Amino acid sequence: xxxxxxxxxxxxxxxxxxxxxxxxxxxxxxxxxxxxxxxxxxxxxxxxxxxxxxxxxxxxxxxxxxxxxxxxxxxxxxxxxxxxxxxxxxxxxxxxxxxxxxxxxxxxxxxxxxxxxxxxxxxxxxxxxxxxxxxxxxxxxxxxxxxxxxxxxxxxxxxxxxxxxxxxxxxxxxxxxxxxxxxxxxxxxxxxxxxxxxxxxxxxxxxxxxxxxxxxxxxxxxxxxxxxxxxxxxxxxxxxxxxxxxxxxxxxxxxxxxxxxxxxxxxxxxxxxxxxxxxxxxxxxxxxxxxxxxxxxxxxxxxxxxxxxxxxxxxxxxxxxxxxxxxxxxxxxxxxxxxxxxxxxxxxxxxxxxxxxxxxxxxxxxxxxxxxxxxxxxxxxxxxxxxxxxxxxxxxxx
Numbered sequence: 475x476x477x478x479x480x481x482x483x484x485x486x487x488x489x490x491x492x493x494x495x496x497x498x499x500x501x502x503x504x505x506x507x508x509x510x511x512x513x514x515x516x517x518x519x520x521x522x523x524x525x526x527x528x529x530x531x532x533x534x535x536x537x538x539x540x541x542x543x544x545x546x547x548x549x550x551x552x553x554x555x556x557x558x559x560x561x562x563x564x565x566x567x568x569x570x571x572x573x574x575x576x577x578x579x580x581x582x583x584x585x586x587x588x589x590x591x592x593x594x595x596x597x598x599x600x601x602x603x604x605x606x607x608x609x610x611x612x613x614x615x616x617x618x619x620x621x622x623x624x625x626x627x628x629x630x631x632x633x634x635x636x637x638x639x640x641x642x643x644x645x646x647x648x649x650x651x652x653x654x655x656x657x658x659x660x661x662x663x664x665x666x667x668x669x670x671x672x673x674x675x676x677x678x679x680x681x682x683x684x685x686x687x688x689x690x691x692x693x694x695x696x697x698x699x700x701x702x703x704x705x706x707x708x709x710x711x712x713x714x715x716x717x718x719x720x721x722x723x724x725x726x727x728x729x730x731x732x733x734x735x736x737x738x739x740x741x742x743x744x745x746x747x748x749x750x751x752x753x754x755x756x757x758x759x760x761x762x763x764x765x766x767x768x769x770x771x772x773x774x775x776x777x778x779x780x781x782x783x784x785x786x787x788x789x790x791x792x793x794x795x796x797x798x799x800x801x802x803x804x805x806x807x808x809x810x811x812x813x814x815x816x817x818x819x820x821x822x823x824x825x826x827x828x829x830x831x832x833x834x835x836x837x838x839x840x841x842x843x844x845x846x847x848x849x850x851x852x853x854x855x856x857x858x859x860x861x862x863x864x865x866x867x868x869x870x871x872x
Contacts, residue, residue, distance in 0.1 A: 475507045475508070475582040475583065475857075475860060475861075475864070476507070476508045476510070476579075476580065476581050476582050477503070477507055477508070477509050477510070477581060477582060477583055477584070477585060477860065478509075478510045478511070478512065478575065478579070478581045478583075478584045478585065479496060479499075479500065479509060479510065479511045479512070479513075479531075479584075479585045479587070480512050480513070480572070480584060480585065480586045480587060480591050480594060480595065481496050481511065481512070481513040481514075481587045481591070482513070482514065482563055482587055482588045482590045482591050483513065483514065483516070484513050484514065484515060484516070484517070484520040484523070484536075485497045485500070485511075485513065485527065486520070486523040486526050486527055487523065489734065489753075490699055490734075491608060491675075491699075491779055492587065492588060492608065494779070495587075495606075495608075495675065495676070496511075496587060497527075497530075498676060498678060498849040498852075498853070499585075499849070499852070499853050499856060500527075500530040500531060501529075501530055501849070502849055502850055502853035502854075503853050503856070503857060504529075504530040504531070506857075507857075508532050509530060509531050509532060510531060510532055510533045510534075510535070510575075510579070510581070511527065511531040511533070511534045511535065512534075512535040512536075512537065512568075512571060512572065512575065513534075513535075513536065513537070514536075514537050514538075514539040514563065514565070514568065515536040515537065515538050515539070516538075516539055516540065516541060516544075521536075535571060535575065537565060537567050537568045537571050538567070539563070539565050539567075539568070543565075544562045544563070547561045547562055547563075547564050548561060548562055555636060555639065556593075556636065556640065557589075557611075557633055557636040557637045557640050558633055558636070559589070559590050559611075559633070559637070560589065560590050560592070560593055560640060562590070563590045563591065563593075564593065568594060569594060572594050572595065576598055576601065581601060582602070582860070582864050583601065583602040583603065583604065583860050583863060583864055584598075584601060584602070584603045584604070585603075585604050585606060585856075585860075586603060586604065586605045586606065586647070587606050588606070588607060588608065589605075589607055589611050589637070589640070589641070589643075592605055592640075592643045592644070592646075592647070593643070595647075596643050596646040596647070597646075599646070602648050602860070602863040602864050602865070603647050603648055603649075603863075604647065604648065604649045604650075604651060604856075604859060604860065604863065605643075605644060605647040605649070605650045605651070606650075606651045606673065606856075607650060607651065607652050607653075607657075608652075608653060608675075609652060609653065609654070609657050609774070610641075610652060610656075610657040610658075610660045610661050611637050611641070612634055612637040612638040612641055612664070613657065613660050614773070614774055615630055615633055615634035615637055616634055617772075617773035617774060617796075618630050618634075618703065618704070618773045618774075619631055619634060620772075620773065621707055621772055621773050638664070641661065641664075641665055642665065644661065644665065644667055644669070644670070645665070645667055645669065647669065648669065648863040649669050649671055649859060649862075649863055650667070650669055650670050650671070651670075651671055651672065651673040651856075651859065652670065652671075652672060652673075653672065653673060653674050653675045653800055654672065654674070654799065654800025654801075654802075655672060655799075655800065655802065656799045656800055657800065658670045658671070658672055671859060673852065673855055673856055673859065674800070674846065674847055674852060674855075675778075675779060675782060675847070675852070676782070676847050676848060676849040676851070676852035676853075677779070677782040677783055677785075677786045677843060677847050677848065677849065678786075678849055679786050679843065679844065679848045679849070681758060682757075682758050682761065682783045682786040682787050683758075683786065683787070684758070684762065684787065684788075685788070686761075686762065686787060686788040686789055686833075686836055687762070688829045688830075688832045688833040688836065689829060690763060690764070690765050691724075691765045691826050691827075691829065691832075692724070692726050692727050692728060692765060693727070693728050693730055693763050693764045693765055694717070694720070694727060694728070694729045694730070694764070694765065694766055694767075694768055694822065695729075695730050695732065695760055695761065695763075695764035695766070695767045695768070695784075695789075696708065696709055696712065696729070696730070696731050696732070696733075696767070696768055696769070696780070697732045697733055697757055697760070697761075697767070697779075697780045697783070697784075698733045698778075698779070698780050699733050699734055699735060700731065700733040700734065700735055700736035700737060700740045700750075700752075701734075701735040701736070701737050703773075704771050704772070704773055704774035704796070705733065705771070706737060706739055706740055707771075707772055707773065708769070708770045708771045708772065709731050709740060709743065710739060710740075710743065711770055711772060712729070712768060712770045713729065713743045713748060715815055716768075716770065716815060716818055716819055716822070717729050717747075717748070719819045720819060720822050720823060720826070721747060723823055724823070724826050724827075727747070727826065728747055728748070728749065729747060729748045729749070730748075730749045730751065730760065730764070731743065731748065731749065731750045731751065732751045732754050732757060732760050733751075733752075733753070733754075734752065734753035734754075735752075735753075736750050736752055757783065758783075758787065761783065761784055761787040761789050762787065764784075764789050765789075765825070765826055765832065766789065766790050766791065766792060766822060766825045766826065766832070767780065767781070767784035767789050767790070767791045767792075768791070768792050768793070768818075768822065769781050769791060769792070769793035769794065769796075769797035769798075769809075770792075770793075770794055770818060771793075771794055771796040771797050772794065772796070773796065774796045774797075778793075778796075778797040780797075781793060781797050781798070781801070781809060782843065782847050784808075784839070785808040785809065785836075785839035785840060785842065785843045785847075786839075786840065786843045786847075787836075787840075788836035788837055788839065788840040789836055789839075790808065790809075790810065790825050790831075790832050790835035790836045790839070791808060791809040791810070791839070792809070792810050792812055792818060792821045792822050792825065793809050793810070793811060793812070794811075794812065794813060794818070795811070795813055797809075798811050801842075802846070803839075803842055806835055806838065807835075807838045807839060807842055808835060808836065808838050808839015808840070808842055808843070809835075809839060810825070810835065
């Protein structure tokens with residue numbers, strides 16, 4: 475197949491979710507298919523990474539979009555009904571570049587990443603198109619409203635209403651993918667859509683591999699981009715309402731918060747028992763040192779890379795519903811589900827006190843990752859979705 479990937483961000487280095495997914499899907503699918511890429515260039519320094527992407531993409535089309543222009547777009551969005559997220563990435567140059575590619579090239583299908591980019595391919599119904607979403611975005615905003623107050627709550631309500639209306643664009647695509655059953659069911663029920671399917675998030679089982687040392691019992695780890703609102707809320711909640719109770723029972727325990735761009739609220743948590751690392755190039759090193767990983771997210775949607783990476787390393791995870799429900803597993807299969815503060819504390823303490831439980835939980839999670847979430851498994855699932863929407867050839871002739 476000849477496929478065009480339309481990405482909202484330059485997909486290298488693959489350190490964040492939206493970059494990571496495109497990179498690994500392309501890395502695997504390029505073995506059997508001809509891939510092309512069109513994406514925004516927001517930082518000219520990213521050009522140095524073009525050789526890394528050229529290993530997998532036959533042609534790469536870069537459309538400049540300065541941060542200044544995106545901020546101007548957000549000001550214009552005040553007078554629009556389009557979500558701020560979508561208006562941030564609004565570009566006449568991108569629209570023109572896509573129209574030109576549509577005219578000049580013969581692609582078998584197009585992969586469109588994120589609701590933000592849905593605006594660019596919605597009208598081209600003469601070519602098979604997949605819209606790949608990280609989650610049900612209006613559900614994410616609906617949950618976020620509950621954690622905010624004042625002007626932030628007003629903005630979240632406004633954006634949620636806009637996103638909810640804008641999600642009608644999903645119906646213009648041949649297929650829309652989300653990463654969990656929860657997100658799929660929400661979109662189908664809310665918008666009466668039938669073209670929704672599941673493509674789980676994946677994990678690099680080569681980078682996140684190895685035998686874990688379950689004798690370690692003094693480090694609790696949280697990973698993620700630390701300017702992302704659900705992560706910021708999660709580490710503040712854990713630090714103030716959960717970790718003190720754990721420290722009473724396990725005084726030597728340390729909480730490590732690892733992730734790029736920590737905001738001031740996160741940096742202020744640092745102290746003798748709490749470490750804020752900032753960017754870490756090799757997170758696998760921290761997973762190897764951790765006794766448990768926690769995912770106490772109180773809002774958000776979709777599946778969480780932090781959970782998948784920990785499971786791949788065999789590290790047991792304690793998680794709330796967000797971060798757990800999209801996995802399709804039972805509690806204890808790598809992740810212990812804890813839906814309130816008290817049970818979360820008790821689950822962490824049980825794991826910290828029992829090396830055998832840590833090992834049993836971690837090894838079950840490792841097995842589930844190999845079966846369902848390794849990137850080769852996810853890439854082949856995407857391949858099969860493409861074959862189903864391309865008329866008359868691939869799927870029917872196999």
